[in-house]
Every structure is written in structure tokens, then in C-alpha cells.
Amino acid sequence: MRRRRAAAGALGLTAAMVLVGCGGEDGPPTLTWYTNPDAGGQAVIAQRCTEEADGAYRIEVSTLPREASEQRQQLARRLAAEDASIDLMSLDPPFIPEFANAGFLAEIPAEMAERVSEDVVAGALAGATWEDELVTVPFWANTQLLWYRESVVEEAGLDMSEPVTWDQLIEVAQEQDLVLGVQGTKAESMTVWINALVASAGGTIVENPEAPTDEITLGLDSEAGREAARIMGEIGGGGLGGPGLPTADENANLSVFQGDRASFMVNWPFVWTATVDAVDAGTLDAEVLEDFGWAIYPQVVEGEESRPPYGGINIGVGAFSNHTDLALEAAECVVAPENQAEYFATNGNPPASTAAYDDPAVQDAFPMADLIRESLEQAEPRPQTPFYNEVSTGLQETWHPASAVSDSTPASSADFITAVLRGERLL
Amino acid sequence: MSTQITPAAGGRTPQAAADQEEAEVRRGHEAERSDRTRAEARLGWYLAGPAFVVMLAVTAYPILQATFDSLFRFKLTAQDEREFIGLGNYSMILTDPVFWSSMWVTLLITVVTVLVELVLGFALALVMHRAVRQLRGLLRTAILVPYGIITVVSAFAWFYAFDINSGFVNSWFSWVPGIDENLNWFAETGPSLFVIMASEIWKTTPFISLLLLAGLAQVPGDLEEAAEVDGATWWQRLKRVVIPNMKAAIMVAVLFRALDAFRIFDNVFIMTGGANNTQVLSLLAYDQSISRLEIGLGSAISVLLFLCVLLICFAAIKLFKVDLAGARGEG
Numbered sequence: 198m199r200r201r202r203a204a205a206g207a208l209g210l211t212a213a214m215v216l217v218g219c220g221g222e223d224g225p226p227t228l229t230w231y232t233n234p235d236a237g238g239q240a241v242i243a244q245r246c247t248e249e250a251d252g253a254y255r256i257e258v259s260t261l262p263r264e265a266s267e268q269r270q271q272l273a274r275r276l277a278a279e280d281a282s283i284d285l286m287s288l289d290p291p292f293i294p295e296f297a298n299a300g301f302l303a304e305i306p307a308e309m310a311e312r313v314s315e316d317v318v319a320g321a322l323a324g325a326t327w328e329d330e331l332v333t334v335p336f337w338a339n340t341q342l343l344w345y346r347e348s349v350v351e352e353a354g355l356d357m358s359e360p361v362t363w364d365q366l367i368e369v370a371q372e373q374d375l376v377l378g379v380q381g382t383k384a385e386s387m388t389v390w391i392n393a394l395v396a397s398a399g400g401t402i403v404e405n406p407e408a409p410t411d412e413i414t415l416g417l418d419s420e421a422g423r424e425a426a427r428i429m430g431e432i433g434g435g436g437l438g439g440p441g442l443p444t445a446d447e448n449a450n451l452s453v454f455q456g457d458r459a460s461f462m463v464n465w466p467f468v469w470t471a472t473v474d475a476v477d478a479g480t481l482d483a484e485v486l487e488d489f490g491w492a493i494y495p496q497v498v499e500g501e502e503s504r505p506p507y508g509g510i511n512i513g514v515g516a517f518s519n520h521t522d523l524a525l526e527a528a529e530c531v532v533a534p535e536n537q538a539e540y541f542a543t544n545g546n547p548p549a550s551t552a553a554y555d556d557p558a559v560q561d562a563f564p565m566a567d568l569i570r571e572s573l574e575q576a577e578p579r580p581q582t583p584f585y586n587e588v589s590t591g592l593q594e595t596w597h598p599a600s601a602v603s604d605s606t607p608a609s610s611a612d613f614i615t616a617v618l619r620g621e622r623l624l
Numbered sequence: 625m626s627t628q629i630t631p632a633a634g635g636r637t638p639q640a641a642a643d644q645e646e647a648e649v650r651r652g653h654e655a656e657r658s659d660r661t662r663a664e665a666r667l668g669w670y671l672a673g674p675a676f677v678v679m680l681a682v683t684a685y686p687i688l689q690a691t692f693d694s695l696f697r698f699k700l701t702a703q704d705e706r707e708f709i710g711l712g713n714y715s716m717i718l719t720d721p722v723f724w725s726s727m728w729v730t731l732l733i734t735v736v737t738v739l740v741e742l743v744l745g746f747a748l749a750l751v752m753h754r755a756v757r758q759l760r761g762l763l764r765t766a767i768l769v770p771y772g773i774i775t776v777v778s779a780f781a782w783f784y785a786f787d788i789n790s791g792f793v794n795s796w797f798s799w800v801p802g803i804d805e806n807l808n809w810f811a812e813t814g815p816s817l818f819v820i821m822a823s824e825i826w827k828t829t830p831f832i833s834l835l836l837l838a839g840l841a842q843v844p845g846d847l848e849e850a851a852e853v854d855g856a857t858w859w860q861r862l863k864r865v866v867i868p869n870m871k872a873a874i875m876v877a878v879l880f881r882a883l884d885a886f887r888i889f890d891n892v893f894i895m896t897g898g899a900n901n902t903q904v905l906s907l908l909a910y911d912q913s914i915s916r917l918e919i920g921l922g923s924a925i926s927v928l929l930f931l932c933v934l935l936i937c938f939a940a941i942k943l944f945k946v947d948l949a950g951a952r953g954e955g
Contacts, residue, residue, distance in 0.1 A: 295701055382899075449789050452789055453789075587916065590916075622716075623716075623908065624912070
């Protein structure tokens with residue numbers, strides 16, 4: 198008798214476990230938030246919003262691959278199969294038009310769009326928009342600064358309180374036989390550099406980003422495109438990027454910048470937290486950190502405001518989610534300015550909300566916080582087209598290695614990308 | 625084939641002699657199959673049947689699906705715009721320089737790695753075969769270790785060893801002319817391909833040497849002894865006795881490795897991602913179907929890759945007369 202009861206109990210328990218395992222409706226619905234890998238900040242926010250929801254929903258974090266392009270691949274393939282498990286996702290802005298165009302993102306109600314756009318820096322707002330509608334919620338916004346070594350600048354006699362130009366950087370690196378930190382690897386980071394150069398020269402890579410694939414025209418074959426190519430070719434051809442340039446990504450740049458031949462580097466603010474941490478851990482001399490300086494992204498044309506790179510993460514709501522209403526609510530909680538401020542202070546990712554910059558914790562952890570906000574206001578997003586992947590990979594295909602970039606690169610690159618978009622070439 | 629002395633012919637037991645006789649009968653009267661061969665064939669089907677069905681499900685179905693998809697212009701993010709274009713994808717691919725340069729790089733990697741692995745693998749097989757009994761186990765394990773390592777892991781290990789920022793190769797080998805601390809292995813085609821091929825060779829030589837070891841074990845010892853008594857040098861014995869007797873095993877090893885090498889992906893993906901003209905066919909297919917989400921185009925490349933593999937198989941079996949059964953000692 199006892200045995201039978203035990204068996205029945207076990208059966209009941211198993212059934213309950215199966216129900217829970219299948220996401221049965223006992224308890225609050227679970228929202229899955231696909232996040233890019235970070236220092237754990239998004240998981241903390243998920244936890245906090247779960248508590249704030251007070252039983253309305255629970256947020257579970259699921260981590261995506263490290264590379265932005267791989268994050269896109271995984272999400273796009275799942276969404277193409279109408280995966281209902283994707284409630285919230287951390288999206289890299291360049292891929293947002295592709296997702297919005299394919300109908301992968303749930304619509305954001307007008308009042309909510311108004312609320313989450315309030316006080317958001319211009320670059321982040323532009324990156325979250327597709328066809329004049331807010332399709333994602335700005336979460337954190339990234340931008341590159343010009344990092345320099347005080348000692349080098351002093352010797353060169355440069356006045357860093359005024360914006361400097363790429364030509365000045367090239368000159369200093371040549372004179373003192375030092376290495377410039379730029380992203381020359383055949384990856385997304387190289388597209389970021391090209392885009393910033395072309396935009397700072399007053400040009401644009403894609404002239405009509407919202408056009409269908411066979412009507413897209415590229416603005417590379419222009420004065421601005423050739424000016425960008427000249428700067429890249431001079432740095433690459435002159436060996437100013439060091440021997441590691443053809444494989445240099447942001448992390449490789451940082452390790453060179455912490456070394457003996459450092460001069461200038463364009464890079465995201467994570468380099469600051471990473472260097473502070475390295476000094477705290479005792480793996481780096483504190484003098485190196487003291488030698489760090491920062492300024493706005495370098496100009497291409499003297500006297501014309503530069504257009505620094507814009508990156509970051511926006512929150513998208515999956516179109517096939519079973520709980521889009523709850524997911525929208527959760528997205529709004531995630532991007533609350535206090536969450537953004539803490540995320541910046543603890544994880545080093547700058548907020549999209551201007552209000553978050555006034556937080557004392559932020560000002561404390563990042564002495565350059567105001568400069569970051571300023572840089573975000575003049576930042577230029579990468580081409581916002583549903584065919585961004587083709588454009589970016591096409592650029593990498595034709596502009597790598599930097600040492601081979603010449604006056605004819607912009608034109609041949611534009612021809613190649615156009616042919617790829619028309620379906621006439623492989624990538 | 626029949627003039628060669630097979631292991632069975634050197635048999636000393638009556639059973640082996642009977643087997644040999646039966647094999648000859650089988651060769652002579654292929655049509656009149658004995659009860660025993662029929663029973664063996666039936667047993668073979670029973671044993672291989674379940675695996676065969678599974679293979680059909682997991683390989684035949686995707687191959688057919690890919691062939692079907694390759695006839696369409698089909699992008700995963702624009703599924704409504706799917707359009708039948710017949711062989712359009714194929715004609716585009718076959719006239720594209722990127723495809724052909726990937727093809728040549730793939731062929732280069734295949735030929736070089738298989739040749740080097742064959743020589744190295746044979747040497748290792750000889751060492752394993754001749755090793756003193758006490759050392760044999762240890763030696764075989766040591767030689768097999770690289771093969772047990774996951775390709776992605778080995779690719780990362782080689783990448784970081786040669787990487788200009790974190791690698792140790794440049795400082796360890798700075799005495800070699802051409803290598804110094806400023807050598808960026810992954811900045812140019814030659815050095816990149818060298819590292820890719822070296823890691824491939826390091827990882828898969830054990831596989832080829834294992835197959836060759838099986839072949840060596842088949843070479844009857846008394847043949848070699850007889851040759852030695854006749855005054856043949858070590859080299860002559862190797863060339864005239866050992867190698868001809870293990871030709872089947874060598875060809876099978878070459879075929880298996882060539883098919884594997886032709887589909888190389890992990891090393892290139894991890895180390896260069898196809899930069900500096902190191903793009904290979906598998907990576908090209910990956911780029912189209914996974915990165916660009918162009919299912920039609922990617923499927924077409926996959927089908928072409930599959931056809932190339934079939935061609936290699938066909939060439940090996942028909943032209944070089946590889947006898948797959950021979951490797952098991954049935955020839």
C-alpha cells in the first residue's frame with residue numbers, strides 16, 4: 198500500500214516537473230532575454246526587473262555568441278523559423294533594419310516609443326529607428342574616443358584641448374616612430390573605422406539605405422571615399438599601424454596601446470575599465486594609466502566636426518513571442534535610466550539616456566563621461582540598410598589589408614558591393 | 625591484384641587454406657553463390673541495415689533538400705520573395721572568380737596536407753610497428769593524442785601560438801631566417817596557409833598512420849624475412865615487399881584523408897576567417913548560407929562541393945583502383 202502511494206507520489210511529482218518544464222501556466226510567465234556576453238550586468242538587470250514586476254513575469258537571460266555577426270546569425274535563423282522563445286533580445290544597431298524589414302520585431306506602441314525616446318542621445322535614437330519608426334528600445338550607446346599617451350603629445354607639442362586631425366596623428370607617429378591603434382583586421386571593427394572616416398570626410402557609404410537591394414547606390418566613389426582611402430592607405434602602407442595591423446581588433450589595439458610604442462588609438466570606452474582593472478590586478482604599471490589621455494574622435498578635414506563611430510545595444514521584442522505585451526513592459530524596465538547608469542559604472546557600457554550621465558557613480562568611474570555624451574551626439578551610425586551584412590562584408594573584402602588600400606579602392610569596392618547586392622557576385 | 629600474395633595465402637592452418645580455396649572459387653564462379661555467401665550477405669544487411677536507414681535520414685534527405693533549395697533565389701530574411709531560377713545560382717557561382725580561387729586554395733591544401741601526412745604517417749606507422757613491445761602502448765597513445773583533440777580547439781591553440789600579440793612562436797624561432805617578433809603570420813597568404821596546413825597535418829597525421837599501421841600489420845613477416853635472406857637492403861624490402869603488399873591500405877588512407885582535407889573548415893574559420901586569400905570552399909558555402917542567409921546560393925555551393933567530393937571518390941576508385949574491401953584484408 199505504502200509502495201503504491203509512493204509510486205503515485207512519484208508519478209505526480211514527475212507530471213508536475215514535466216508541466217513546469219514545458220512552461221506550464223503555473224506561476225508567472227517566463228520571458229527569455231537573449232543577451233550579448235557582458236560582465237554579468239544584463240543578468241543583474243533581469244533579476245531586478247523580475248523583482249519589480251512583482252509576479253507579472255520572470256526574465257531569464259540566455260547568452261548569445263561573442264561576435265556581433267554570430268549573434269545576428271543565431272537570432273535571424275531562429276526568428277526566420279518563428280521561434281516563440283525569443284521574447285527580448287539585445288541587438289547590435291547595424292542589424293536592426295534587417296530584422297525590422299523582415300518583420301522579426303514586435304511593434305512598439307506610440308506612447309511607449311515616446312517615453313523611451315525621451316532624453317536619448319541623437320546617435321542612439323537614429324540607430325533604433327527604421328523607416329521613421331522606433332523599432333527597438335535604446336539601451337546603451339557606444340562611441341569611440343581618441344585615446345592618447347600624454348607623454349607622446351607633450352613631446353609633439355600638440356594641443357589636445359582642440360580637435361586634432363588624422364594627418365596630425367600620422368605625422369606624430371612617423372616622427373617618433375610609434376604605432377597608431379586602429380582596427381585593421383578583416384572584421385566588423387574595420388567597417389566601423391571605414392564608416393567613421395567616410396562620414397567624417399562628409400560622405401556616406403550607402404546613399405539610399407532604405408531602397409530595395411537592386412536600387413541601392415553607394416557613395417564610396419567620391420571625394421570623401423577617396424579621402425578615407427588615402428588616410429587608411431597611409432597608415433597601412435607606411436607601417437604606422439605596426440606589424441599587427443592586418444589582424445588588429447580592439448583588444449589587440451589596447452594591448453599595443455599599453456605597450457612601449459603606443460601613441461594614439463581610436464577605441465571604445467571599455468579600454469578605460471580594462472586598464473583600470475589591469476592596474477588594480479597588478480598586471481600593469483600604474484604609470485601607464487596616468488599617461489592615458491582622451492579626446493574627441495579625430496577629424497578628417499581640419500575644422501570640420503568628426504563623426505565618431507556609434508555602437509551599443511538596443512532591446513528588441515520578438516515578433517513571435519507569446520507575451521509581447523509583457524516583453525514590451527520588461528524592455529521598458531530594462532532601459533530605466535538608473536539601470537543604464539549602474540550598467541555603465543559596473544560594466545563600462547555607456548548609457549543611451551543623457552540623464553544617466555549625471556549619475557555620480559558614472560562620473561566617478563568614468564572621468565571622460567561628458568566627452569562620451571558629446572561624442573554620442575555627433576556620432577554617425579553605420580549604414581542602416583537591411584543589407585548591412587553584404588555592405589559590411591563587401592567593405593572588409595575590398596579594404597583589407599589596409600596597406601593595399603589605394604586611390605582606386607573606393608570605386609572598385611563600390612562596384613563589388615553593388616554586384617553582390619544585385620546577386621551577380623559571391624561574397 | 626590476384627598476382628599479389630595476400631595474407632591468406634601465407635596462412636599455415638588448414639582453415640586459412642580452406643578460406644583461400646573458397647575465395648578462389650568465389651572469384652571463379654561469381655554467379656553461383658554458395659549458401660554461405662548468401663547467408664553472409666543477409667547477415668551483412670541485418671547488421672548494416674539500421675545504420676543505413678539512419679544514414680538515409682540524416683544525409684540523403686539534407687542532400688536532396690539542398691539540391692532543391694539550390695534552384696531558388698531564397699534569402700531567409702525575405703522568405704516571401706523566394707523565386708525559382710533554375711540553374712541560375714550555378715552559372716553565377718561557376719563564373720565567379722571567388723569560387724575558383726577558393727577551389728584552388730582548397731585543392732592546394734588537400735594535395736599538400738595529404739602528401740605530407742602520407743610520408744609522416746608512414747614513418748610513424750613504421751615506428752609504431754617496430755617499437756619494442758614494452759614501449760608500443762605508450763608510443764601509440766602518444767602518437768594518437770593530436771587526433772583526439774577537437775579541431776576547433778587545436779585551431780585555437782595553433783592560432784594563439786602564432787598570433788603576433790600572444791604567440792610564442794616568433795620568439796622561440798627567431799633564429800630561423802625570416803622569423804622575427806614583427807612577423808604577422810596571419811597577414812599574408814603564404815604564412816597563413818602554412819599555419820593552417822601545419823595544424824591540419826599535426827592533427828590528422830595520427831589518423832593516416834593508424835590506417836597505415838593496419839596495412840603494415842597485414843604484410844606477412846616471412847616475405848620480409850625471405851627478402852632479407854636474399855640480401856635485399858632495408859630500402860629494397862620497403863619498396864619491393866612492404867609497400868606493394870599494403871597498397872590497398874595506402875590508397876584507402878589517401879582517399880579518406882583527401883575527402884576530409886577537401887572539406888577543411890575549422891582551421892581556416894578560426895585562424896583567418898578567409899582573409900588574405902585563404903578562403904576555402906566549405907567556408908564559402910558557410911558565408912553564403914549562414915552569414916548572408918542566402919539559402920539558395922549557399923546550397924548551390926554545397927552541392928558543388930558534394931559533387932567535387934564524389935568526383936574525388938570516383939577518380940580514386942575507378943582510376944587508381946582503390947579496393948575498399950582490400951583494406952580489411954579480404955582482397
